[in-house]
Amino acid sequence: GAVVSQHPSRVICKSGTSVKIECRSLDFQATTMFWYRQFPKKSLMLMATSNEGSKATYEQGVEKDKFLINHASLTLSTLTVTSAHPEDSSFYICSARDPMPGGGNEQFFGPGTRLTVL
Amino acid sequence: QQQVKQSPQSLIVQKGGISIINCAYENTAFDYFPWYQQFPGKGPALLIAIRPDVSEKKEGRFTISFNKSAKQFSLHIMDSQPGDSATYFCAASMVGTGTASKLTFGTGTRLQVTL
Numbered sequence: 001g002a003v004v005s006q007h008p009s010r011v012i013c014k015s016g017t018s019v020k021i022e023c024r025s026l027d028f029q030a031t032t033m034f035w036y037r038q039f040p041k042k043s044l045m046l047m048a049t050s051n052e053g054s055k056a057t058y059e060q061g062v063e064k065d066k067f068l069i070n071h072a073s074l075t076l077s078t079l080t081v082t083s084a085h086p087e088d089s090s091f092y093i094c095s096a097r098d099p100m101p102g103g104g105n106e107q108f109f110g111p112g113t114r115l116t117v118l
Numbered sequence: 119q120q121q122v123k124q125s126p127q128s129l130i131v132q133k134g135g136i137s138i139i140n141c142a143y144e145n146t147a148f149d150y151f152p153w154y155q156q157f158p159g160k161g162p163a164l165l166i167a168i169r170p171d172v173s174e175k176k177e178g179r180f181t182i183s184f185n186k187s188a189k190q191f192s193l194h195i196m197d198s199q200p201g202d203s204a205t206y207f208c209a210a211s212m213v214g215t216g217t218a219s220k221l222t223f224g225t226g227t228r229l230q231v232t233l
Contacts, residue, residue: 032215043207044223049217051216093162
């Protein structure tokens with residue numbers, strides 16, 4: 001089946017530092033990846049759509065300069081939280097779309113990254 | 119226009135019973151409707167999905183019922199088990215590439231299956 005990995009699974013950092021989260025599709029090539037943020041007991045909030053070889057498309061209200069997204073290859077997208085602050089503490093999850101023949105639209109999610117900013 | 123409304127917010131079902139979660143959407147351009155299961159501290163896992171050209175899809179104990187005219191779809195979990203206790207999210211999207219395929223999620227249903 002389609003497997004998406006994320007690294008790291010947990011990260012604790014000091015306020016003002018930058019944190020990079022990696023998202024990899026392990027057994028398929030993903031032209032499109034998505035980054036979500038999830039607060040406790042809440043639904044997933046889409047932050048941005050990451051397209052291989054082009055700029056990410058950010059959702060309204062998401063700061064582009066704070067959440068840098070790079071999709072340099074068909075199997076890797078990265079999210080960098082720049083100058084992190086305690087309010088950036090959250091569960092960050094990526095997903096990758098498996099472009100199946102015939103118009104399939106399945107998205108498979110990574111295991112998530114718990115970010116804690118002190 | 120982009121919302122997906124999900125109910126109930128929480129659900130308690132006895133072991134062996136049927137769990138039913140409902141979702142309603144507004145955007146008639148949506149044509150892909152997946153359900154995800156999420157355990158605490160984990161990413162969502164794709165359970166089952168349906169396209170609007172069929173009214174029902176069954177995979178094991180999980181069934182999606184789809185009513186295109188009412189713009190509603192539901193997840194039925196037959197013979198619910200304690201291991202099914204999790205949060206379930208419905209979602210909807212258009213089939214396409216890039217941002218067209220982004221998912222709009224419901225608010226989630228916390229299911230607890232008791233012994």
